[in-house]
Amino acid sequence: MSESKKAKLRDFHQAHWDEPVIFELSTRGARGILVHEAEEEIKAEVGDGISSIPEHLRRKEPPALPELFQAQVLRHYLHLSQATLGADLNIEIGQGTCTIKYSPKINERFATSSKVTELHPFQAEGTVQGALEILYKTDLFLREISGLSRFIFQPGGGSHGLFAIASMIRAYHELRGESNKRDEIITTIFSHPSNAAAAAVKGFKVITLYPDKDGYPDIDALKEAVSDRTAGLMITNPEDHGLFNSKIAEFTRIVHEAGGLCSYDQANANGILGMTRALEGGFDFCFFNLHKTFSSPHGCGGPAVGAVGVRKEFEQFLPVPLVDFDGERYFLNYDIKHSIGKVRMFYGVLPVVVRAYAWIMSLGEEGLKEVARVAVLNNNYLMRNISKIRGATIPYDAPGKHRLEQVRYSWEKLTKDTNVTTEDVQRRMCDFGMHYWTSHHPWIIPEPFTLEPTESYSKDELDEYVAALRKVSEEAYTDPQKVKNAPYNSCIHKIDPSLLDDPEKWAITWRSYLKKHRKDINA
Amino acid sequence: MHKVGLIVNPIAGMGGKVGLKGTDGPEIVTLARQLGATAEAPFRALQALLELEILKDSIEIITCPEAMGENVAKKCGFKVAIIGTAKEETSADDTRQAASEMMKLQIELLLFAGGDGTARDIYSSIKDAIPVIGIPAGVKMHSSVFAINPKRAGELAFLYLTGKVKEIKEAEVMDIDEELFRKGIVSAKLYGYLKVPFERRCVQNIKTATTPSEKYEQEAIAADIVESMERNYIYIVGPGTTTRQIMQLLGLDYSLLGVDVVKDGKLIAKDVSEKQLLEIVDDKHSKLIVTPIGGQGYILGRGNQQLSPRIIKKIGKDNIIVISTKSKLHSLKGAPLLVDSDDDEVNKMLAGYIKVITGYKEYAVYPVSF
Numbered sequence: 001m002s003e004s005k006k007a008k009l010r011d012f013h014q015a016h017w018d019e020p021v022i023f024e025l026s027t028r029g030a031r032g033i034l035v036h037e038a039e040e041e042i043k044a045e046v047g048d049g050i051s052s053i054p055e056h057l058r059r060k061e062p063p064a065l066p067e068l069f070q071a072q073v074l075r076h077y078l079h080l081s082q083a084t085l086g087a088d089l090n091i092e093i094g095q096g097t098c099t100i101k102y103s104p105k106i107n108e109r110f111a112t113s114s115k116v117t118e119l120h121p122f123q124a125e126g127t128v129q130g131a132l133e134i135l136y137k138t139d140l141f142l143r144e145i146s147g148l149s150r151f152i153f154q155p156g157g158g159s160h161g162l163f164a165i166a167s168m169i170r171a172y173h174e175l176r177g178e179s180n181k182r183d184e185i186i187t188t189i190f191s192h193p194s195n196a197a198a199a200a201v202k203g204f205k206v207i208t209l210y211p212d213k214d215g216y217p218d219i220d221a222l223k224e225a226v227s228d229r230t231a232g233l234m235i236t237n238p239e240d241h242g243l244f245n246s247k248i249a250e251f252t253r254i255v256h257e258a259g260g261l262c263s264y265d266q267a268n269a270n271g272i273l274g275m276t277r278a279l280e281g282g283f284d285f286c287f288f289n290l291h292k293t294f295s296s297p298h299g300c301g302g303p304a305v306g307a308v309g310v311r312k313e314f315e316q317f318l319p320v321p322l323v324d325f326d327g328e329r330y331f332l333n334y335d336i337k338h339s340i341g342k343v344r345m346f347y348g349v350l351p352v353v354v355r356a357y358a359w360i361m362s363l364g365e366e367g368l369k370e371v372a373r374v375a376v377l378n379n380n381y382l383m384r385n386i387s388k389i390r391g392a393t394i395p396y397d398a399p400g401k402h403r404l405e406q407v408r409y410s411w412e413k414l415t416k417d418t419n420v421t422t423e424d425v426q427r428r429m430c431d432f433g434m435h436y437w438t439s440h441h442p443w444i445i446p447e448p449f450t451l452e453p454t455e456s457y458s459k460d461e462l463d464e465y466v467a468a469l470r471k472v473s474e475e476a477y478t479d480p481q482k483v484k485n486a487p488y489n490s491c492i493h494k495i496d497p498s499l500l501d502d503p504e505k506w507a508i509t510w511r512s513y514l515k516k517h518r519k520d521i522n523a
Numbered sequence: 524m525h526k527v528g529l530i531v532n533p534i535a536g537m538g539g540k541v542g543l544k545g546t547d548g549p550e551i552v553t554l555a556r557q558l559g560a561t562a563e564a565p566f567r568a569l570q571a572l573l574e575l576e577i578l579k580d581s582i583e584i585i586t587c588p589e590a591m592g593e594n595v596a597k598k599c600g601f602k603v604a605i606i607g608t609a610k611e612e613t614s615a616d617d618t619r620q621a622a623s624e625m626m627k628l629q630i631e632l633l634l635f636a637g638g639d640g641t642a643r644d645i646y647s648s649i650k651d652a653i654p655v656i657g658i659p660a661g662v663k664m665h666s667s668v669f670a671i672n673p674k675r676a677g678e679l680a681f682l683y684l685t686g687k688v689k690e691i692k693e694a695e696v697m698d699i700d701e702e703l704f705r706k707g708i709v710s711a712k713l714y715g716y717l718k719v720p721f722e723r724r725c726v727q728n729i730k731t732a733t734t735p736s737e738k739y740e741q742e743a744i745a746a747d748i749v750e751s752m753e754r755n756y757i758y759i760v761g762p763g764t765t766t767r768q769i770m771q772l773l774g775l776d777y778s779l780l781g782v783d784v785v786k787d788g789k790l791i792a793k794d795v796s797e798k799q800l801l802e803i804v805d806d807k808h809s810k811l812i813v814t815p816i817g818g819q820g821y822i823l824g825r826g827n828q829q830l831s832p833r834i835i836k837k838i839g840k841d842n843i844i845v846i847s848t849k850s851k852l853h854s855l856k857g858a859p860l861l862v863d864s865d866d867d868e869v870n871k872m873l874a875g876y877i878k879v880i881t882g883y884k885e886y887a888v889y890p891v892s893f
Contacts, residue, residue: 210888210889442850496687
């Protein structure tokens with residue numbers, strides 16, 4: 001299993017347009033389209049179109065929108081697109097835990113078809129039977145994949161899904177009159193931090209377990225943590241370092257015996273698709289991010305779907321409406337006894353579900369299992385080659401020990417030897433046209449980086465990524481300043497992160513930018 | 524022009540290489556030399572200074588003669604101002620005096636190369652007046668004022684002087700008794716806190732929040748503690764900056780390095796001795812609040828010896844509340860919290876798992892060992 005020697009690094013250079021913010025490109029009076037005056041016939045019918053809007057709802061001043069010609073708008077956004085390293089542009093294995101895989105473009109055609117885009121959520125059920133059928137059948141697929149009995153698609157992302165689950169855990173204990181006493185949720189430090197966050201938002205106290213010396217959640221610590229105050233366990237498996245906790249059924253048993261419920265964060269299920277199921281792991285709830293494992297693109301932080309599933313006895317708490325089928329027609333079912341209500345408008349982000357449905361249909365059962373097998377194989381190949389790079393280490397590694405779909409690596413040795421940190425490596429990787437991400441906080445593993453190759457990349461492509469990492473390591477040992485001053489070929493060089501921490505300076509809208517930085521200019 | 528102080532303790536670290544466990548006192552230095560030790564600290568200071576070379580024209584280094592800083596600063600080509608006179612053999616006194624004088628000259632930052640002893644000497648002169656960065660060069664380095672390596676110390680100084688790092692945190696100055704240590708007994712004392720620049724590692728990723736500042740974490744912990752305090756209970760508050768926040772939230776006077784006692788929101792005793800504490804402790808209604816001291820994760824027996832085995836036994840494990848910021852817990856890199864109480868029974872009683880308060884309504888179940 002040796003890495004190909006062919007791997008050649010690219011002489012990459014990104015476009016640098018010094019592109020202004022779109023507001024700065026505005027010219028008063030510029031228009032993309034000049035709309036014709038309404039014809040006399042229409043005027044006679046609707047009047048001037050404005051006076052029918054109630055007086056108090058009419059703007060006195062036009063909104064302060066940028067004014068541009070069409071070509072300028074197009075050029076502006078093309079320039080910006082050239083300044084990114086998007087998933088379709090590079091060997092996108094650098095953002096572990098996010099399962100950035102190749103999403104077939106045919107599925108995009110389905111999602112952007114007018115049959116999807118022209119639907120309105122207030123349409124009568126009888127006119128959207130096809131859309132409801134897709135929602136219903138995707139639910140059936142996920143039931144099969146997880147073993148649980150019902151899924152909903154309302155949550156707009158993974159953390160939102162966790163929020164729905166935390167709400168159901170609370171509703172369950174409330175129904176039993178125990179919600180005052182059962183106020184603790186247990187999680188682990190390598191579970192996604194949104195598990196702790198969702199629990200905290202629902203008013204639970206959060207108890208975090210740390211790994212044992214082999215990197216697995218410490219089962220003795222769990223035994224110490226459970227009590228008659230335990231409301232539930234919210235845990236990921238495999239955790240963010242890619243180790244599968246084979247004692248997971250023991251974990252859920254301990255929590256159930258203490259009277260708590262168990263939630264399985266399967267945001268990323270890429271390494272176990274068709275291999276293990278939430279039901280057999282003893283879980284009451286789980287969720288899948290359709291925008292990770294199920295190949296819907298992430299968008300720019302959304303819109304997405306965190307599909308939440310429950311065991312039979314918890315269906316009574318699900319958010320409404322559920323999509324049901326009476327044998328002839330699909331309909332929206334609002335009759336859920338102890339529903340937590342709504343967690344989001346309507347029924348879910350339909351285009352995301354359509355892409356996932358198409359992806360599952362195109363692969364079938366055997367295809368889904370093949371996804372997991374290839375993702376795991378790719379990951380272990382990558383891991384063994386990274387272990388040969390000077391300065392890179394694999395915490396919790398042992399001879400013959402494999403990982404599932406991702407690994408959290410460490411540059412601790414590199415930093416000790418050369419003072420080059422994981423953020424320096426991140427910037428230097430941009431020079432090879434590669435996206436590289438450090439890791440979620442907290443950095444329990446020092447100088448971390450998490451890579452997840454998914455099933456989408458070939459051996460040669462993985463070799464190219466490894467070759468870039470090896471090059472950066474070599475540079476760190478021979479010319480550390482070169483790495484520390486990187487990037488050279490990226491569109492933006494160094495950002496001063498202290499600005500992000502200064503409320504006097506940060507500006508996330510044009511208006512606040514003007515207020516804080518351009519006080520002299522009138523908006 | 525930035526005024527930067529530099530103190531190199533030229534003998535720091537010499538005892539370590541030849542197995543002497545420290546270099547405190549002139550006899551040990553002589554012995555170390557006889558055993559073939561050479562000065563390491565100037566070389567380490569040089570490594571740190573090289574990171575500042577780019578700022579050469581905008582820095583004036585205020586330093587001591589020859590081996591105590593002048594040599595390395597000149598080697599790097601810095602503009603150098605010397606205080607004090609050259610001596611054959613330098614001592615702790617020279618460090619203390621130089622630090623005081625530098626404070627008067629209003630330096631912006633003090634870089635020093637040494638170990639725990641040097642940190643102590645500097646602390647005794649400047650307290651919290653000036654930020655410092657420790658270039659690790661000593662045998663004993665229990666204090667948390669040192670950077671992980673000399674280059675990193677230099678880099679941090681660069682970031683601080685160029686305004687890229689603005690945050691300051693308080694770092695423990697600890698030292699152990701070398702005499703006892705040579706006999707195999709570790710007796711660590713917390714001397715105080717020096718101010719050090721602190722770089723928060725910011726990650727530009729929308730999914731990752733910036734780590735909260737240490738002060739914010741301490742405030743969150745204090746809020747949790749104060750909210751759950753019960754009437755008629757005696758709360759014994761151990762030393763440390765994390766526990767200090769509880770006293771500040773309660774609006775009470777406190778001793779940073781000592782043990783204070785609170786009951787029903789009132790301070791009933793400040794900076795108590797073990798003997799006083801023994802009289803105060805009520806075995807049914809007393810709770811003890813401790814936090815790990817220093818980088819090694821000791822919750823008892825290092826830096827808080829007032830909390831003796833007798834007292835711990837009287838209070839009982841169930842009434843011990845451990846608090847720690849997450850950053851402190853994570854800096855242990857998976858190693859357990861430690862107790863070193865001179866009493867096997869107490870060590871065994873506390874070993875196992877303990878619930879640690881890490882934030883407001885946030886806890887960890889964490890292993891304790893001895």
